[in-house]
Amino acid sequence: MTGLAFLIPIALGMGLLGLLAFLWSMRDGQYEDMEGAASRILIDEEDEA
Amino acid sequence: MNAPALLEAAETPLATTRFTVPGMKCAGCIGKIERELPKLAGIAEARANLSAKRVAIRHDPALGEEALAAALLGLGFEAQPVAENPLGREDAERARLTRALGVAGFGMMNVMLLSVSVWSGAEGATRALFHWLSALIALPVIAYSGQPFFRSAWMALSHRRTNMDVPISIGVILATCLSLYETVTGGAHAFFDSAVMLLFFLLAGRALDAAMRDRTRAGIGALLGRMGKSASVIAPDGTTRRVAAKDLEPGMLVLVAAGEALAADGEVVEGRGALDNAMLTGESAPAPVGPGSIVHAGAINMGGALRVRLTHVGEDTALAEIARLMDEAGQSRSSYVRIADRASRLYAPAVHSLAALAFAGWMIAGAGWHASLTIAIAVLIITCPCAMGLAVPAAQVVASGALLRRGLLVKDGSALERLAECDVALLDKTGTLTLGEPRAEVGALDPEARGIALALAQTSRHPLSRGLAAALLREGVAPAAVTGITEVSGSGLTGTWQGLAVGLERPEGASDTLATTLRIGETRQIIPFSDPLRPDAAEALAALKAQGLAPSILSGDRAAPVAAMALALGLAAEAEASPQDKLAALEALKAAGRRPLMVGDGLNDGPALAAAHASIAPGTASDASQQAADAVFIGEGLMPVALAVRVAKRTMRIVRQNFAFSIGYNLLAVPLALTGQVTPLVAAIAMSVSSLVVVANSLRLAGAARP
Numbered sequence: 173m174t175g176l177a178f179l180i181p182i183a184l185g186m187g188l189l190g191l192l193a194f195l196w197s198m199r200d201g202q203y204e205d206m207e208g209a210a211s212r213i214l215i216d217e218e219d220e221a
Numbered sequence: 222m223n224a225p226a227l228l229e230a231a232e233t234p235l236a237t238t239r240f241t242v243p244g245m246k247c248a249g250c251i252g253k254i255e256r257e258l259p260k261l262a263g264i265a266e267a268r269a270n271l272s273a274k275r276v277a278i279r280h281d282p283a284l285g286e287e288a289l290a291a292a293l294l295g296l297g298f299e300a301q302p303v304a305e306n307p308l309g310r311e312d313a314e315r316a317r318l319t320r321a322l323g324v325a326g327f328g329m330m331n332v333m334l335l336s337v338s339v340w341s342g343a344e345g346a347t348r349a350l351f352h353w354l355s356a357l358i359a360l361p362v363i364a365y366s367g368q369p370f371f372r373s374a375w376m377a378l379s380h381r382r383t384n385m386d387v388p389i390s391i392g393v394i395l396a397t398c399l400s401l402y403e404t405v406t407g408g409a410h411a412f413f414d415s416a417v418m419l420l421f422f423l424l425a426g427r428a429l430d431a432a433m434r435d436r437t438r439a440g441i442g443a444l445l446g447r448m449g450k451s452a453s454v455i456a457p458d459g460t461t462r463r464v465a466a467k468d469l470e471p472g473m474l475v476l477v478a479a480g481e482a483l484a485a486d487g488e489v490v491e492g493r494g495a496l497d498n499a500m501l502t503g504e505s506a507p508a509p510v511g512p513g514s515i516v517h518a519g520a521i522n523m524g525g526a527l528r529v530r531l532t533h534v535g536e537d538t539a540l541a542e543i544a545r546l547m548d549e550a551g552q553s554r555s556s557y558v559r560i561a562d563r564a565s566r567l568y569a570p571a572v573h574s575l576a577a578l579a580f581a582g583w584m585i586a587g588a589g590w591h592a593s594l595t596i597a598i599a600v601l602i603i604t605c606p607c608a609m610g611l612a613v614p615a616a617q618v619v620a621s622g623a624l625l626r627r628g629l630l631v632k633d634g635s636a637l638e639r640l641a642e643c644d645v646a647l648l649d650k651t652g653t654l655t656l657g658e659p660r661a662e663v664g665a666l667d668p669e670a671r672g673i674a675l676a677l678a679q680t681s682r683h684p685l686s687r688g689l690a691a692a693l694l695r696e697g698v699a700p701a702a703v704t705g706i707t708e709v710s711g712s713g714l715t716g717t718w719q720g721l722a723v724g725l726e727r728p729e730g731a732s733d734t735l736a737t738t739l740r741i742g743e744t745r746q747i748i749p750f751s752d753p754l755r756p757d758a759a760e761a762l763a764a765l766k767a768q769g770l771a772p773s774i775l776s777g778d779r780a781a782p783v784a785a786m787a788l789a790l791g792l793a794a795e796a797e798a799s800p801q802d803k804l805a806a807l808e809a810l811k812a813a814g815r816r817p818l819m820v821g822d823g824l825n826d827g828p829a830l831a832a833a834h835a836s837i838a839p840g841t842a843s844d845a846s847q848q849a850a851d852a853v854f855i856g857e858g859l860m861p862v863a864l865a866v867r868v869a870k871r872t873m874r875i876v877r878q879n880f881a882f883s884i885g886y887n888l889l890a891v892p893l894a895l896t897g898q899v900t901p902l903v904a905a906i907a908m909s910v911s912s913l914v915v916v917a918n919s920l921r922l923a924g925a926a927r928p
Contacts, residue, residue, distance in 0.1 A: 176347075180354065184331055191327040198319060208271030211248035 235265050236282040238289055240300040245274055250298070257296055264292070276300070315431040321366040322428050325421040328362030329414070333905075336414040340902045352404040352411045359413035363397055366420045369427060385565040385610060388572055392605040393419060399598045410595070415602050415904045422912045423610040430614040433621050434633045452477070452484040455528065466518075469534040477527045482519065486533035486540075489514045494524020519824065543800055546828035559635050560873075561613045564880060568609070576600040579895050592897070599899040603890045608911040612879030615919035620872040623926035629837075629854045629861040636851035639835040640869035642816050646765050647807070647829070649821035650776035650783055654758050654790075656857060657822060657841055659688040659750040663696065666739070670746065672701030674739050677714045677725045680706050685737050686714070686725065688750060713737070754786075755859040762790060764863035768870065770818060775803055777825045803829035820862055822846055837862050868925045875922055879915045886911045 197203070245251065251269045254276055258267035263281035270276070278289055286302045293300040335351040343351060370393070374386035393416050400411040452475040453461040461476055466484040469475075474490065477483055483496075493511045498520050509524075510516060516529060518538040535541065576597045583593035617634040624631055631637055651657055663671060675698050678690040703723060706716035713726035721742040728738045728747060739746045755761075762772050774794035776783045787794035795806065803821075807829050810817045819826070819833035822842035830836040830849040838850035847853050854861035890907050893899050 183334060184358070187327050187331045191323060194323045195320060198316060198323075203319075205270040205272045208251060208269065211251060211271055214248035215252040 234282075235279045236284075237277055237279050238286060238302060240276045240278065240290065240293060240302055241274055242269075242276050242293065242298045242300045243274055244298045245269060245271060245276070253296055254293070254298065258292060261292055264289075315428070318369065318424060318428045318431050321369060322421070322424040324362055325366035325417060325424050328358055328366070328417045329421045331358050332414045332417050336901065336905070339411075348409075349404075349407050352400075352413075355411060355413040356401060356404050359397070359400075359417050362417055363393060363420065366417075366424060367393055370420070370423065383566060383569050384562045385569075388565065388569045388601075389419070389423060389605060389610070391573070392416075392601045395598045396602050399595065410901050412598075412602060412901050412904060415901060415908060418905060418908055419602075419605055419607050422607050422908070426611040426614040429618045430634060433614075433618045467535055469531060471531050471534055473531045475529050475531060477522045477529055479522055479525060482521045483516055483529070485518050485531045485535070486538045487516055487529040487531040489516060490528045490530050492525055492527040494522055494527055497521040497523050540824065543824055543827055546800060546804060546831075559613070560638055560876065561609065564609065568884075572601065572604045575604070575891065583897075596894065596897045599897070599904070600891060600894040602904050603894040603899055603907060604887050605908075607908050608883035608886065608915045609880065611912055611915050612883060612919075613876050615916050616872050616875045616879060616922060619919050619922040620868050620875075620925055623923055624852075624861075624865060624868055627861060627864060627926045628856045628858075629852055629865050631852045631865070632850075636835060637869045637872050639816075639851065640818065640866055641873040643770055643818035643835050643866065645810060645815050646770040646772040646818045646820065647775040647810075647833070648772055649823065649826050650774055650778050650786060651752060652822035652841060653820050653826075653839060654774070654786065654859070655752045655754055657752065657839070659685055660753050661685075661689040661692040661737075662749050662751060663689070663692050666746065666748070668698075669701070670739060670741060671696070671698045673703060673718055673723050673741060674725065674748070676700035676703035676718075677706060677716055677723065681708055681714055685750060689725075689737065689748065754790075755857055757858045757860050759790060761859035761863045762792070764860070765866065768863070768866050770866060775806055775819075775821075775829070777803070777823065800825045800828050804832055807832045818866070837865060864926055868922075871925050872922060875919060879918055882914060882918070883911060 202209075242254075245254070251271060254269050255267050258264050258278065263284040264278060265281075266279040268277045268279075276293070280289065290300045290302065332355045335355050339348055339351050367390070370386045370389050373384065374390040377384045377387055396412040396416045400413050400416070403409070403411050451463050451465050452469060454464045454469070455461050455474045455476050464473075469485050475485075475487070479494070489510050489512050491512060493509075495509050496516060498508055498517070510527070515532075516527075518540040533539075536545075579600050580593045580597035583596055584590065588596075614634060617637050620637060621631045621634075631640075648654055663674070666674065671693055675690060675693040678686040678693070679700060681687070701718055703716040703718045706714060708714050713724055715722065715724040717723065718741070722740070723742075724740045726738045726740055728736050736747050736749045739748055765772050773792050774783060774787050774790075774796075775798055776794065776796050777798050777800075778796060780796040783794050783796035795802075798806065803826060807817050807819065811832075811834070816834035819829050819836040820838070821830055821836070822839050824846060826838075826842075827846050827849050830838060830846055835852075836850040837852045837854060838846045840847075840853055840855040842850070842853070852865055854865070886907070890899075893903065
């Protein structure tokens with residue numbers, strides 16, 4: 173039973189961490205341009221030659 | 222970039238201007254805009270948003286909107302400045318829903334984790350601990366994520382109405398209270414998982430609904446933005462300054478440059494030219510104007526510069542009058558009751574009386590108030606319209622996604638519901654049945670003439686020139702070497718080719734048909750123009766008829782061309798209808814119990830679009846019409862209109878199936894609840910299975926728009 177004392181806080185803490193990460197990513201505007209994000213990977217970074 | 226500009230940029234705070242850039246389509250466009258713009262003096266940063274087709278530019282405040290738009294045009298993108306952040310309010314609403322969904326998801330997973338242990342046999346102190354922990358997680362989650370429902374239910378109740386959110390809120394609140402009581406008294410059953418899961422599924426439905434609205438708004442917003450928002454006012458001393466449309470006053474003298482849109486009504490004082498009134502009348506031929514002509518806001522000056530004495534500004538313009546008509550006509554639509562709310566009007570009282578009866582029944586049978594209350598609440602939880610809350614948005618989101626891929630943007634779910642109910646279709650002529658842009662008939666020209674015509678036409682932005690150039694380019698004509706091309710506003714283009722004077726001129730003698738004269742030396746040839754039907758107009762009309770919507774023409778154009786087209790297409794027609802006439806025609810149909818679908822593009826169709834039971838506008842339509850319409854279709858075909866009706870009908874069939882399934886499911890589960898057999902485990906399984914089935918059924922619509 174003492175295992176629960178560790179496991180439950182860990183489970184809750186990890187869930188909470190996920191929630192905070194989600195809320196942060198929303199505030200950061202990461203969902204504002206989903207199409208753009210998909211396309212940006214294709215942009216060639218040109219060398220500053 | 223020179224040093225003073227840099228210093229200035231560092232000292233003054235940067236301004237941000239947003240532009241809508243409809244031409245931005247791929248990674249290359251993003252890269253080009255974001256890389257090239259900051260290289261210009263005064264521009265610090267450019268950030269493109271591909272989903273919304275917008276570019277935000279941070280720049281030196283000294284740089285005006287025109288300069289920035291010109292810079293974008295220099296990169297090959299047409300751009301229009303947009304207001305600060307017009308979508309801000311809806312964005313905030315959607316962000317709130319998504320946050321609530323995230324919180325509910327977190328709560329659901331953690332409470333479920335604890336519930337699973339309880340279901341698999343945790344007892345005594347462990348169960349009590351787990352119930353307490355569940356309560357600790359669930360209470361704040363419900364208080365936060367339940368707000369959209371509680372608020373909407375309270376709004377409805379305070380107006381003495383009921384909607385879907387009333388049974389939801391009652392169910393969630395009662396389930397929470399009962400579970401809290403069970404936890405405090407050390408009871409066996411707590412429904413925290415059901416309450417949180419219910420909120421999660423329902424929020425998913427709401428978030429889908431909001432995402433669908435936003436996606437389309439962004440698409441339409443990218444098409445918008447062509448109206449006269451400011452004017453150059455000429456001061457008595459001859460200097461000009463830009464004045465915003467709302468600050469104009471009657472009596473002011475304004476200068477309207479070529480290509481500029483009028484911002485107010487007035488009378489021409491000086492200058493000759495042609496005005497494109499397409500926005501007001503839907504007529505594609507420019508109307509010639511001269512001193513004394515009355516001109517209206519929204520018209521675009523196609524000829525030389527005009528000086529206009531303003532007579533009506535702001536709210537008094539003909540344009541504003543039409544906008545007011547549209548506003549009033551749109552009122553009736555806002556009273557439309559969505560199908561989910563109609564269903565809940567029947568459903569909520571039935572469920573609540575059932576729960577009350579269960580409570581009374583068990584009390585009479587002597588089960589004690591605690592057992593009776595538990596059973597009544599179990600009835601409420603099991604009948605909570607979880608699948609119903611998903612039934613409508615899931616189907617509508619899938620259907621609108623399918624339509625989007627076929628070039629039709631549907632504004633919201635209610636538009637799909639209304640589209641499915643239409644039983645008669647009215648179509649405008651110019652720009653709706655036809656393409657709305659003049660196409661030149663170049664068959665009669667010899668190759669030499671074609672080359673000269675193209676060389677001349679491609680230098681001008683006049684609609685006839687553009688139509689002629691487009692037609693010639695399609696034929697694969699190469700421009701001839703014409704030198705010294707000059708454009709004389711109102712009369713045409715002239716140049717020199719192999720020593721001969723050549724030109725494109727206005728034909729002599731006013732005629733009804735659109736045409737231009739090609740002059741080579743002394744020979745003159747007339748090039749006629751026509752406004753062709755959309756290529757699939759006849760098929761699309763037949764498809765509409767097959768779906769039970771009898772089509773007819775309702776046009777503001779002259780009677781003769783409308784009658785000719787009606788005869789060709791075999792339709793009934795009404796011509797020379799003013800915006801008020803169109804509105805009256807629709808009101809008459811509605812009074813007769815019909816549900817008209819209006820398809821139109823001009824501003825003169827605006828009031829009719831707003832008044833119709835449902836309306837569709839082409840992507841080339843005026844801004845106001847696109848805003849009034851429920852859906853906008855893009856491209857040359859008329860087929861998306863017929864497709865929209867077909868998919869809308871199919872969507873409503875799926876929605877009804879979803880409803881039938883949810884209700885049937887409840888009919889099976891309610892006896893279990895009434896006899897007190899529903900444990901938290903049964904409730905959790907029932908809820909997730911019914912939601913999954915409804916979503917899976919809705920996904921069948923993904924292929925609905927396939928031909």
